[in-house]
Each structure stands twice: as C-alpha cells, then as structure tokens.
Amino acid sequence: xxxxxxxxxxxxxxxxxxxxxxxxxxxxxxxxxxxxxxxxxxxxxxxxxxxxxxxxxxxxxxxxxxxxxxxxxxxxxxxxxxxxxxxxxxxxxxxxxxxxxxxxxxxxxxxxxxxxxxxxxxxxxxxxxxxxxxxxxxxxxxxxxxxxxxxxxxxxxxxxxxxxxxxxxxxxxxxxxxxxxxxxxxxxxxxxxxxxxxxxxxxxxxxxxxxxxxxxxxxxxxxxxxxxxxxxxx
Amino acid sequence: xxxxxxxxxxxxxxxxxxxxxxxxxxxxxxxxxxxxxxxxxxxxxxxxxxxxxxxxxxxxxxxxxxxxxxxxxxxxxxxxxxxxxxxxxxxxxxxxxxxxxxxxxxxxxxxxxxxxxxxxxxxxxxxxxxxxxxxxxxxxxxxxxxxxxxxxxxxxxxxxxxxxxxxxxxxxxxxxxxxxxxxxxxxxxxxxxxxxxxxxxxxxxxxxxxxxxxxxxxxxxxxxxxxxxxxxxxxxxxxxxxxxxxxxxxxxxxxxxxxxxxxxxxxxxxxxxxxxxxxxxxxxxxxxxxxxxxxxxxxxxxxxxxxxxxxxxxxxxxxxxxxxxxxxxxxxxxxxxxxxxxxxxxxxxxxxxxxxxxxxxxxxxxxxxxxxxxxxxxxxxxxxxxxxxxxxxxxxxxxxxxxxxxxxxxxxxxxxxxxxxxxxxxxxxxxxxxxxxxxxxxxxxxxxxxxxxxxxxxxxxxxxxxxxxxxxxxxxxxxxxxxxxxxxxxxxxxxxxxxxxxxxxxxxxxxxxxxxxxxxxxxxxxxxxxxxxxxxxxxxxxxxxxxxxxxxxxxxxxxxxxxxxxxxxxxxxxxxxxxxxxxxxxxxxxxxxxxxxx
Numbered sequence: 098x099x100x101x102x103x104x105x106x107x108x109x110x111x112x113x114x115x116x117x118x119x120x121x122x123x124x125x126x127x128x129x130x131x132x133x134x135x136x137x138x139x140x141x142x143x144x145x146x147x148x149x150x151x152x153x154x155x156x157x158x159x160x161x162x163x164x165x166x167x168x169x170x171x172x173x174x175x176x177x178x179x180x181x182x183x184x185x186x187x188x189x190x191x192x193x194x195x196x197x198x199x200x201x202x203x204x205x206x207x208x209x210x211x212x213x214x215x216x217x218x219x220x221x222x223x224x225x226x227x228x229x230x231x232x233x234x235x236x237x238x239x240x241x242x243x244x245x246x247x248x249x250x251x252x253x254x255x256x257x258x259x260x261x262x263x264x265x266x267x268x269x270x271x272x273x274x275x276x277x278x279x280x281x282x283x284x285x286x287x288x289x290x291x292x293x294x295x296x297x298x299x300x301x302x303x304x305x306x307x308x309x310x311x312x313x314x315x316x317x318x319x320x321x322x323x324x325x326x327x328x329x330x331x
Numbered sequence: 332x333x334x335x336x337x338x339x340x341x342x343x344x345x346x347x348x349x350x351x352x353x354x355x356x357x358x359x360x361x362x363x364x365x366x367x368x369x370x371x372x373x374x375x376x377x378x379x380x381x382x383x384x385x386x387x388x389x390x391x392x393x394x395x396x397x398x399x400x401x402x403x404x405x406x407x408x409x410x411x412x413x414x415x416x417x418x419x420x421x422x423x424x425x426x427x428x429x430x431x432x433x434x435x436x437x438x439x440x441x442x443x444x445x446x447x448x449x450x451x452x453x454x455x456x457x458x459x460x461x462x463x464x465x466x467x468x469x470x471x472x473x474x475x476x477x478x479x480x481x482x483x484x485x486x487x488x489x490x491x492x493x494x495x496x497x498x499x500x501x502x503x504x505x506x507x508x509x510x511x512x513x514x515x516x517x518x519x520x521x522x523x524x525x526x527x528x529x530x531x532x533x534x535x536x537x538x539x540x541x542x543x544x545x546x547x548x549x550x551x552x553x554x555x556x557x558x559x560x561x562x563x564x565x566x567x568x569x570x571x572x573x574x575x576x577x578x579x580x581x582x583x584x585x586x587x588x589x590x591x592x593x594x595x596x597x598x599x600x601x602x603x604x605x606x607x608x609x610x611x612x613x614x615x616x617x618x619x620x621x622x623x624x625x626x627x628x629x630x631x632x633x634x635x636x637x638x639x640x641x642x643x644x645x646x647x648x649x650x651x652x653x654x655x656x657x658x659x660x661x662x663x664x665x666x667x668x669x670x671x672x673x674x675x676x677x678x679x680x681x682x683x684x685x686x687x688x689x690x691x692x693x694x695x696x697x698x699x700x701x702x703x704x705x706x707x708x709x710x711x712x713x714x715x716x717x718x719x720x721x722x723x724x725x726x727x728x729x730x731x732x733x734x735x736x737x738x739x740x741x742x743x744x745x746x747x748x749x750x751x752x753x754x755x756x757x758x759x760x761x762x763x764x765x766x767x768x769x770x771x772x773x774x775x776x777x778x779x780x781x782x783x784x785x786x787x788x789x790x791x792x793x794x795x796x797x798x799x800x801x802x803x804x805x806x807x808x809x810x811x812x813x814x815x816x817x818x819x820x821x822x823x824x825x826x827x828x829x830x831x832x833x834x835x836x837x838x839x840x841x842x843x844x845x846x847x848x849x850x851x852x853x854x855x856x857x858x859x860x861x862x863x864x865x866x867x868x869x870x871x872x873x874x875x876x877x878x879x880x881x882x883x884x885x886x887x888x889x890x891x892x893x894x895x896x897x898x899x900x901x902x903x904x905x906x907x908x909x910x911x912x913x914x915x916x917x918x919x920x921x922x923x924x925x926x927x928x929x
Contacts, residue, residue, distance in 0.1 A: 112820055115820070136824075136852050137808070137822040137823070137824030137825050137828075137850070137851065137852065137855075138809075138821070138822035138824070138825055139822075141822075142822065142823065184823050185763070185823075221716070232690065233716070234715050234716040234717075234718075234719075234720060234721075235715075235720060235762045235763065235845075235846075236714075236715025236716065237715050237716050240715070258823065258850065261846075261849040261850055262715075262762065262846055262849055262879065263715060263879065264713075264714045264715050264879055265879065265881070266714075267714075267715060291824070291849075291850055291851070291852065293853075326853075329852055329853070329854075330854055
C-alpha cells in the first residue's frame, strides 16, 4: 500500500476547556479527494487548523506524507508540500494581486511560469496583477486565495469552504480545475464544504462530522447525497 | 446559567470590600510609613489615577494615547500659574481649577475632532496625542517668564495641608477613580467600548456615534488627568515642562501594559509600585536603577505577555476557585413586537438616481437608477466583481459614491455617514461575518440594540429584548443556547447568523443583506428565507438581497435586478429574469445550473 498523504490517528483537539474534535482518525492516499461535511460548529474548520498545526492536538498524531508532524509549527508543515486555503479571507489587502500570488512561492525561479499556469484557471487575475487585492470583490478574493494555494505545486491541499460567495459558473470551473490537478499531479485534497453538490462533484470520498466525531464516510456514489442530507438535517 | 446582574452584584461586593481595604490603607498609611515614603506615595497615587484612565482608553476601547501626560501638565500648570501670579485664595484656587479643567476639556475635544473621524485609522490618535505632548512642552518653553520656560515654576504659595492629608486625598482619589472605572467597564456601556475596539465599522452601522463615544471618553479621562495634575502642583509646589512630555505619556502606557491591559486594578497598582520603587532606587542606586526597572519590564513581557494583573488573577483563581464563578453568564431573551413605523407606501424606501462609483478611470458602477418600495424583496444578482457589494456600500454611506443621488425613505442621504443613514431606517449585513470577537453572543445582541434601548453606565441588564424576527434567527441557528459563548469561538456559519440577528435587532425598515446565508446549512437557509419573506409581507420592510443561489432567490424575491460590469442589465419580475437567456449566459455559465423552481 502506498504511503498515506495524510493520516490522523485518534486526534482530539479544542479550545480551552471545550473539546471540538474527539478521537478523529482518517487516512488520505495520494491523489484522493476527501470532503468533510457537517453542520456549523461541528469541528470542520478546527480539523483543518489542527492538521496545519495552528491548534496543537490534545491527543493523537498527525502524519503528513509519512512524517509525524504532530509537534511541528505551521510554517514547517507548510514546507512546500502542503497548502492551506483558510475560510476567513486570508489575503494581504494592501499588496497587489501579483504580490499576493508571488507570496505563495518559495523562490523567484520559475515564478513567471507558475503564475501563468494558475492564472490560466482564473484569467481575471492576470489582467489585474497590479490592482491592490483589497479592492477585489469578495468572490474574486476567494479565487485569488485558491490560485495562490495551487501556485506552489503542493502535494496536499486543505481547502475551507471555498465556494462561499462564488458565482455558479466559477464553482463549476473550480471543480474542474481541482479534479484535473488531482489527476495530473497526484495532488491530494481535503475539502470542507457547505455546498454539498459542489463537494460531491469534486470528491472521491466523503466523511460526515457530527459534534467532533466522524459518524459516516465512504466513497462518493449515486445516492449518498440523500444519506448525507439526513446527517445534516438532524 | 447566571444572570449578568447576579455576577455584577457579586463582583460589586468584592469591589466594595477592596474599596474599604484601600481606604483603610490610605487612612492609616501616614501613621505607619516614614515621612519620605508618604511624600513619594502622594505622587505615585496621582500617577495611578491617570494610569487607570489610560487603561480605559487603550485596554478597553483601543485608543492608544501617548498624550495623557499633556492633560496632567495642563492641570498642573493651571494651579502653578494661578498661584504664582495671583497668590493663593479660595477664589483663585477655584477659578484656576475651573480654568484647568476647561482647557483640558477643550483640548481633548480638539484631539477627538482631529483623530476620531470616520475615515482615519486607529493609529492616527496615537500620532495626534504624541504631537499634543510635544506641543504642550513647546508652549511652556515659549511662555518665557510667565510659564517659567524650561525651569518651570516653584516656591509659589500653595494650600496649607500636611503631607498626611495630601496622602489621604490622593489615595482616596485613586481608590474612587479605580472603583468608578471598574463599575463603568463592567456595565452594559463597557461592552460598547469593547465593541468599538473590536469593530468600529460594525458599530457605526448599528447607528452608534463612535466619534462621540470616543470623544466623550477622552474628555472624561482628560478631566481626571487634569484634576490629578492640579493636585500634584498644589502638593509639590513645583511645576515643570516634564510633567506633560511624551516620555511621561509613554511611561503611562508602559505601566498599563505591565499591569495588564483591560484590568484597571493591575495598571493602578503597577503605576504606584513602579513609581514608588523608582524613587527609592534612584536615591540608593542612582546609576543602575533604570537598568533594573528595564530588566523587570522585559521579564514580565516575556513571561507574562498579558501583564501582571491577569497572571495574579489566574493564581488567585486557582487558589480560591468557586464553582459558581465558572457558571456561564447570559441575559434572558425576551421577544417584543416590532415597533410600528409610520411610513407612507407612496415614497419609495430606496431611490437611486444615476449613481456612479469610479476609482480613477475605472468605473465600478455606472449610472445606476432604480427604486425599491416597502414590502418588496429585491434580489441583486450578477457575477463576481459586477459591483453588487459596492452598490450596497453606496446606498449605506454617503461618502462612497462618485456621482448620483440616493434617498432612503424619501430623505436624500447626501454625504451622510453610515450612522446617520441608520437613523433613516437602514440596516446592513456585511458579506464576511462582521461581529465583535471579544464579546459574548448575548452582549453582542445587547450592543446591536443600543440605539433603541440605551445602555446603562452602571448596571448590567438581565433582559435582551429582540423583535420576533431576530428571535427566530437566533432560535433556528441554535444561538439561543450559546448566549454566554464568546463570539470568537463560534463557527463561521454561527457568526453569519449572529450578524443577521444583530441587524434585525435594530428593527430596520430598509435592509441590505450581502450573502446573508453563506456558510449556513440548507435547513437554516430555508428558515431565514421564510423570515425575510414574512418581514417583507407583514411588516412592510424593503429588503435588498445579494445572493448567488438562484433557486433561493427565485423562491423569496419579489423582483430581481441583474448587475453586470457595473450596469443594470435587467430589472424585472422573478420568472422573467431568472429564465432569461442573458442570465444564463453571463451568470451561471450553463443553463442547467440555474435551479428549477421547487
């Protein structure tokens, strides 16, 4: 069996006294796309923060590409192979679109080609390279975050509710881009979503989080949407 | 669950005990301390009082002032100048005090006017207050013999009071200022200060005159500082430019940081201790005492980044933990009917004529003209970057548009600031959740309603009155079980719901909602959609809604406007717009994503 791109063993984590995640275990193989679904406040964003190291787990271990990163700070986890696209608009408002993109890169070598590759996904980014990123609309900022996350050719990509505020046609394009990147480069993706249709159109597997525990999961197949809706409606 | 007033009363009992202890110490101090210590402590107590005002300004409200020293200096010079030039008499003393407080107050209002405009950053007030302290010193230098220039004034006749009496006056003053400040920051008004620190824009859109609140606070703290300065000069019989310079202003800020921002008692104690110890060390260890103080400062900042106050409180809590203290505190929610609005259905609720917004040569909005009536839910759709949010901004802030006219409920908004538009009935929900991270859910709802129900300066209300619509949003999203939760710990979707509930709590008649249901589950969206329709149909609100989910838009709108590249390309009935070819091509990319009516 290939080495897992991401493995969580019995991870428990939370803020202060409150435990948000309880004994969560999951494994993602290279090239897989897993979507984690759940209602608000069930621990979805906390899961990503724990994987990235912004929130150290109380118990359990986190492995990325076979390396135990449980005690590593976020910037050392990100180390080139992991990209994180957080939910809160994480752009540098006063920098230009181009500068925001270049921050996603480790070095200037090959920067132009890399920027060209990701701006092909969202062409407006190329035209507005010199515009301050803070003047982009909410949806456009989301696309900038996505482009920046893909820029460094990550092997593992963590995405938190990217479809929020995007127009339907952009969501469709985004799904296509992610699937293509995944197939072409064995990119592994963990995606958190509220938009069920988008999530299931991208992901190969799903997991449902209820009060910090994974209560259901499996391959995305016809008919799972209704089953997931049941979990979300409770 | 405890009520806010229960916690407040319990804390008040502790406060009263502390006040009594403080007064007792102040009363017996001169009897047990040596003469030198007593005379030093008079000054330390006065400094402590100003440190408390700096903490209310900076720790609670986020106003970092380096010029609190200047107000102290103004008070001191009012005393020194009057006694030096006119001699001492009750009349002169009273007139000098009144003049000192008046000048300090006027200068504070000038600073507020310069630094608290809607469009200047929070850093600006720090720069203005820094300059204020420098200007103060220059004015004293320029005064020649009248002000004593750089050597100041000394040896003037002053009050005939013993050191022990001054000790008791200054000590009691410190205790009273700290206690009043403490009651103030724990009252409902205190949560307003924190909400201003956390998100000033959101406060303005609740109709809160942030400039006035901050200005009033600066005025009050200037008067306290001037009073302390007056006492200082009256006691010490000497005034010098150093009393008002920015080095002293900065020292006050450092004491507050050391004592713990937002704790009041921490900064007061640290100010007294550091000043007192410094005076001793500067005598016995003249060359290295500043090194020692600096070293202590570094150790505290590294080991206790929150300051000494919170670190001590944590230790005390661990020693005398009581289960009652851990119980969550939240007020009760009470549903109230919407206040009837006396608005004619004839005037449009929103009226835009030729509204344009340009950044240089780039036109984000061009010649937008439309109106929305009461009882109408108008949805605004269009691709990302079409100008939807900018349009809402132009309707709710008079300074935003480049050209054109906007009227809300028949009143032209001209160049009105958001807080004045709110008074015309406007309510606005932002695109990204815009909430007060440091407040609890209950406090946030209370602050949101502050324009309708005034906040108390000395009490905590046990009831939060919410109109039915806000109440239903709170219940449908489970926020009613999280009233005691700090907003920082809410999930993204819960923050969205909270902001919507806060906006509804203001009882607006014109409601602007920018993607209000993003991040919420389908069932929550359905509930909120129902609430919006009801507000429109039964209460005659006019709602302008930005939303990407066309199926949702179809279900709840009375009318749809399509915005594309800054222009209105379609404005019509729901079916007509939603089924138009134009919408399919420019918006969804492909027809089947449109969503069929359910």
